[in-house]
Structures are given as C-alpha cells and as structure tokens.
Amino acid sequence: MLRVAKFGGTSLANGAQIKKVIGIIKKDPCRRAIVVSAPGKRHPRDQKITDLLLRISDHNHTRNDLHEIGYVDMITVRFEEIVKELGLEIDIKQIFGDILEKVSKLGPLLAREYLASRGEYLNAIIIAKALGFEFIDADEFIHLDEKGRYDQKRTANAAQKIGLVEKVEKGIVVPGFYGIDAQENIRTFPRGGSDITGAIVSAVLHADMYENWTDKPGVLMTDPSIVPDARTISQMNYSELRELTYMGANVFQDEAVFPVRELDIPINVRDTNNPGHPGTLIVAKSNDEPNNLCPITGIAGRKNFTVISMSRALMNQEIGFVRRVCSIMEEEGVSFEHMPTSIDSLSIIISGDQFAGKETLPSRIDQEMRPDGLVTQHGISLICVVGRAMVHIPGIAGRVFGALGQAKINVKIINQGSSETNIIIGVSDSDFENATRVIYNEFVV
Numbered sequence: 001m002l003r004v005a006k007f008g009g010t011s012l013a014n015g016a017q018i019k020k021v022i023g024i025i026k027k028d029p030c031r032r033a034i035v036v037s038a039p040g041k042r043h044p045r046d047q048k049i050t051d052l053l054l055r056i057s058d059h060n061h062t063r064n065d066l067h068e069i070g071y072v073d074m075i076t077v078r079f080e081e082i083v084k085e086l087g088l089e090i091d092i093k094q095i096f097g098d099i100l101e102k103v104s105k106l107g108p109l110l111a112r113e114y115l116a117s118r119g120e121y122l123n124a125i126i127i128a129k130a131l132g133f134e135f136i137d138a139d140e141f142i143h144l145d146e147k148g149r150y151d152q153k154r155t156a157n158a159a160q161k162i163g164l165v166e167k168v169e170k171g172i173v174v175p176g177f178y179g180i181d182a183q184e185n186i187r188t189f190p191r192g193g194s195d196i197t198g199a200i201v202s203a204v205l206h207a208d209m210y211e212n213w214t215d216k217p218g219v220l221m222t223d224p225s226i227v228p229d230a231r232t233i234s235q236m237n238y239s240e241l242r243e244l245t246y247m248g249a250n251v252f253q254d255e256a257v258f259p260v261r262e263l264d265i266p267i268n269v270r271d272t273n274n275p276g277h278p279g280t281l282i283v284a285k286s287n288d289e290p291n292n293l294c295p296i297t298g299i300a301g302r303k304n305f306t307v308i309s310m311s312r313a314l315m316n317q318e319i320g321f322v323r324r325v326c327s328i329m330e331e332e333g334v335s336f337e338h339m340p341t342s343i344d345s346l347s348i349i350i351s352g353d354q355f356a357g358k359e360t361l362p363s364r365i366d367q368e369m370r371p372d373g374l375v376t377q378h379g380i381s382l383i384c385v386v387g388r389a390m391v392h393i394p395g396i397a398g399r400v401f402g403a404l405g406q407a408k409i410n411v412k413i414i415n416q417g418s419s420e421t422n423i424i425i426g427v428s429d430s431d432f433e434n435a436t437r438v439i440y441n442e443f444v445v
Helices: 015-027 049-057 063-068 070-085 092-103 108-116 118-131 152-161 164-170 194-205 238-246 254-261 321-332 361-369 396-406 429-443
Strands: 003-007 031-036 172-175 178-180 186-188 209-214 235-237 267-271 280-283 298-311 345-351 373-386 413-416 422-428
Touching: 003 015, 003 194, 015 031, 015 070, 015 118, 031 118, 031 164, 031 194, 049 070, 049 108, 049 118, 070 092, 070 118, 092 108, 092 118, 108 118, 108 186, 118 172, 152 164, 152 194, 164 172, 164 194, 172 194, 178 194, 194 209, 194 254, 235 238, 238 254, 238 280, 238 298, 238 373, 298 361, 298 429, 321 345, 321 361, 361 373, 373 429, 396 422, 396 429, 422 429
Parallel strands: 003 031, 003 209, 031 172, 209 267, 235 280
Antiparallel strands: 178 186, 267 280, 298 345, 298 373, 373 422, 413 422
16 A cells, blocks of 8 residues: 655744654554655744745846845744654755755746746755655656646656656655746746645556645634634545635645546545544545535635626627626636626626726726626635535535524625535625634534
8 A cells, every 4th residue: 555645834844843744654664655845833933935935936046146045044944843853864954055056047037947946945955855765856757838837748657767656665855836848947836736746656656655745633613713623524525625725715825636546545634743634535436425404515715806797788689798708807817716607697706816906997998888787896715615425415505694684794605606516705804714613503513
C-alpha cells in the first residue's frame, strides 16, 4: 500500500512542527511519498515564507541590492532556525545565494514565480534530509501547459523517465506548489497549490490514498470562525468537496480534486496536531449516507458579489439575448459565477474581484441590450448548502428558507444546480455570518 502525504504550511511552520510531521511519517511505512509546503505562520502576527519571497520579488533590484533587503535575512534566519532545531547541517546561506544568483538573470515575471516557489524547494530539501528520503524536485517531472494547467501526459512521461515509481520505494520528498512549462520555466499553481502537487504525485504513482495534513480535524461543516464548534464531516464525495471548497471552505484547494478523481484515489484530510483523529474521507461515492437528522453535508459561502439583474418582456422568445449579454462580458474580460433566469428576467452574479475596474459594465449592457429594467446590487454574499441526500429528502429548501425567515434575514437570490446537491442563496454581506449560523443550527442537532 502507498500513501502520499502532503503537509501544509502551518504543519511545517517551525522545527517543533516538523518533528511532529516526521513522527507521523515514520509511524506508517506506507507514507513513502511526501509533498511539502513552505513554512507558514508560527503565530497570528507572523509572516508566511511565501509572502516574504514575494516581497523580495516586488523590489526591482540587482543581486547585490537583493542581499541588502531585510526580507532575505528574515527568510534565511527562519530556515537556519529550522535546520538547527532538527539537528541538521545544511548551508542555507549558500543555497539562498544560488537562488538570488538565478533571480538576477530572469525577467520580472519569471523571477516572481521562481522566487515564490523557493519556500517549498528549501523546505523539501530540509525534510528529505531529516527523513533520510530522496529529494525529488517538482521541476523534474511536473509539467504545465501554456495556460498553466497540469499536463497529464508530459508529467507521466517525465515521471517514468526519472524512475519515480522505483524511487518511491525508499521514500521521496517533493516540493509542492510548482512545476515547469514547455520552456522549462518554473510556474506556480494558485495559492494552496501544494494540494494540487499532492494530487498529481498521487495520480502519477497510482497511490492507494492521498493524505492531506492540515491544522484542522478534517473538513468542517462550516467556517469555524462563524460557528466555533462546527462538526467535522466524516465522509463526503468529490462533488461535495468541490462545491464547498469553491464556495469558500479553505481546507483543500478545489482544483486538486481532478487528478485523483479520475483514478478514484480517496483523499483523507487529517490534523497534524491531532493525528489520532480520523479526519474527513473523500471518495468517489460515499457509503456514509446523511440521515434525516442532518441531511446536509456542509455550508460555505463568500462575500462581495455584484448582481446585475435585467428584465425584458418576452425575453424567452428573443433568440440570442443571453448570448449577446455573454459576449459583452467576454469583451470586458469578466466571467460570472451564476446566471439565474426566469421567463422575462436574467441575473448575472459576478465576484467582487472580477467586477473591480469594470464598473461601467452595467451601463454598457443597458445601452446595448435595452432591457425594460436593469438593477445593480453590490455587497451580496452567496451561501451554498451542500448535500448528496438533498435530492432524496423532501423539504430541505423549505427548512433553509423557513429558518432564515424566522431570523428575519432577507433572501435576495435563490439558485439550485441541476444535480440538486446544492442550494445557493444570496443575502446582504451584513447578514452573511448570521445566515450561516441560522442554517447550521437548523440542521445540526
């Protein structure tokens, strides 16, 4: 049996945490492929190593100037402390000097991505030596296409070429968060991208299990900053995980599902600080069916959406209306999250990040589409209630809206996916936390 174990930044924030990780790895000889993030925060006011590296990249200096930036010292001292705590001998200053030497030869964009990846790179070198495993750089086999997406075929070929399957028998450590493009330049995944690396390594090795170790006891039913005693989801399927992570649950990177889903490799989200907790098991089809007492799997949401709503008589008979609206958005470089419709109305839900700098979009749609009415609402939160049992148990939506009505929370948007595994509601940003608590308390008894 082979387990791929990915450890996040908080799990590797300092030497003491890394010792916990080493203990977890050594406890199970099946954990022979390890993927690591860069060191995260040691305390709330601390800074992540990746953030410090990105600040270095923001300085357009020569190599000599880079050595004089305080962030360089902060990074090297942090890694030197980790090396000392682990009782290792690694020349961090020399390695980081080589990194800065290469940065000085790269253009700004390539230098930024290269620097952003070096926290994982250094941490993997350290942890490989501490474990006695082989360090395998991600740039030796993880390939991305021209759009920065995982290139499955090239990655599989490269992994075979370097003998990754054979190497894993003695144990390997791979840095997360990055790969290389067709020109062999370092390219990073989105934040949380070490989860993607772990999934890729799991797929390439055809692992029996992908363990994702974090600072939480699995995937929680909702945000613990809103509901402090939120329950852990014991088991869920890939689709539920994707819905929840996309809508704001931040335990797992939503794109990391795809490499393992194709091979039905289960994911186990675990807690580094409580390794005895079983965490959350994510599988293709869950056998742990929710019951009538708690028929939902989880609740997640995000703030700061803009909703453009338009109405027009006989809209349903006007061929190409929606296509033309979408063309305007494409020309403006704006993507939408959801598009609820009725016979004579259409709403477009856009994230705040997408809408920023595109404030003239509603007026352009109004001028070109000539709707009977157009209203723009800002400061909208979307809350997603997810559950595979919702399709089988009647009255779930009624309980959601009944609970919100009792709490006098105004629902501005209602949308449900065709799979009937989720209900999305829109409320004012000011009602977001209370609405989440109300829904949670309605179903969790």
